[in-house]
Amino acid sequence: MSTLTEMPCEIIISVLRELDDVRFLLPSLLTCHYVYSCFKQNPGVAVDILQRQIHLAIIPYSVAVLEATRLDPRYDTDVYELLGTLYTEPSKFTERLRTMPVPLLARMGHVYELIHTFATEFASSAWTHLSTDQESEVAGSLVLSPSEYIRFLRNFYRVELYFCLFRSAPNTPFREQLFFFNQPPWETEQVACVHDFLELKLSKASYDVLAHDVELGELEIDYITAGDNQFRQLWLSQGVDFTHKLTSESSYDDKKSLLKSAFGGQKADLYDKLIEPLETDLDDHTPLSGYTEKDLAAEFTPMEGQDTDKGPFEAWRVTFNPLPPSAWVMLTNNSGLRERAYVLWDLDRIEKYGLLKLFDNAPKDSELQHTPNDYDEMNESFKERSEICRKGGSGHWSKNDESRIVWSK
Structure with missing residues (x-):
């Protein structure tokens, strides 16, 4: 059975050319020196992949x-x-x-x-x-x-x-x-x-x-x-x-x-x-x-x-x-x-x-x-959260619920 390094460069390049995303090329080139060497001889394969993708x-x-x-x-x-x-x-x-x-x-x-x-x-x-x-x-x-x-x-x-x-x-x-x-x-x-x-x-x-x-x-x-x-x-x-x-x-x-x-x-x-x-x-x-x-x-x-x-x-x-x-x-x-x-x-x-x-x-x-009511609620929340902040509170506020507020010592 042939190993990867025994395959002709043409086959390696053909395999690389079938990648769906050019981002996958870099990890592929790091698999072994031979794959990288084949790519260096055929650098246009990167553009071929991109043109299939985009x-x-x-x-x-x-x-x-x-x-x-x-x-x-x-x-x-x-x-x-x-x-x-x-x-x-x-x-x-x-x-x-x-x-x-x-x-x-x-x-x-x-x-x-x-x-x-x-x-x-x-x-x-x-x-x-x-x-x-x-x-x-x-x-x-x-x-x-x-x-x-x-x-x-x-x-x-x-x-x-x-x-x-x-x-x-x-x-x-x-x-x-x-x-x-x-x-x-x-x-x-x-x-x-x-x-x-x-x-x-x-x-x-x-x-x-x-x-x-x-x-x-x-x-x-x-x-x-x-x-x-x-x-x-x-x-x-x-x-x-x-x-x-x-x-x-x-x-x-x-x-x-x-x-x-x-x-x-x-x-x-x-x-x-x-x-x-x-x-x-x-x-x-x-x-x-x-x-x-x-x-x-x-x-x-x-x-x-x-x-x-x-x-x-x-x-x-x-x-x-x-x-x-x-x-x-x-x-x-x-x-x-x-x-x-x-x-x-x-x-x-x-x-x-x-x-x-x-x-x-x-x-x-x-x-x-x-709605106007949404704006009223937002502005009211600003007032309540500002008051909590001035008292040293932080974190997640909800109307009528301060259970998730963290208070500084």
Whole structure:
């Protein structure tokens, strides 16, 4: 029986090439010197694995996110060059793979797996909402089409790229507007959908700590306001790795430590940017219904590799038809629609299940909405926890229950 070291290098490389995740390559290379030697003769196998793992259409975004974590955001030219390449020559990012060391490729594989997990969870959650809506014709389990899968992934990457570029950059609104330059509003609304989903994930994962911890109550950290919430924007700005760790962590103390670790860090307020209309839009009061498809096509010139499916456009147009350009993205009363990923479905699916009708009747509020009574209870909890803190208490507070409070001697 042949041993591993007696096998031809070609077989070893063929086996390595079948790995599902480029992160598995490094441990494989450490199994023995012979495997590592075979890899050194065929280093391109690492890129082959990554290209099997990550869809070709997503690789430019994957590389852009990696590059964004390594450039100095203080320099406008670096940001302009990265965004310009991504928008006009994305294939150049794909070409860079061949010169990247395995640890960087592994990092790209790690981020992809996190985004894949979040994207598929969002799609499934949105489909569940649609299936339970009144008069719904949606049935069966969700199987995303290839174009839908890419669309969901791409927009999670866009959000991650935004945070990587701008969380530690000086306040330069023009650069942030460049991020959305020539991106049609229905695609910006896709980014808004992902923002809301990630905020909901973070909100649920942090609620127990923020609503009950004495120290964080003393700081009066708002744990229920959606969108315009500076602490949530700070935590979202830390990226998908941070959000995934928070949502995966079960320990109360570890969650608190993770949340506190971001204090003093930099943030990029994506919500604020999404609700801020472009200056050029403010003087145009023409409703969307006054624009023809030809008008919109002329204003938003398609870029290389841009999504051509009409589903997102049709869903967006029906929703915003009576509104002017300054109100074409991120309206508060469309929260329920964004929760249903309404601008992320293919036209075939929209027509098959009559989704435009469902969108028209979808609840306006999302799970992130709260009542005035919720705010009263939050503010009362701030007062009670602050009083406990001044008396030397710490730990977990609950209304009318101080059994888990730890008192200093």
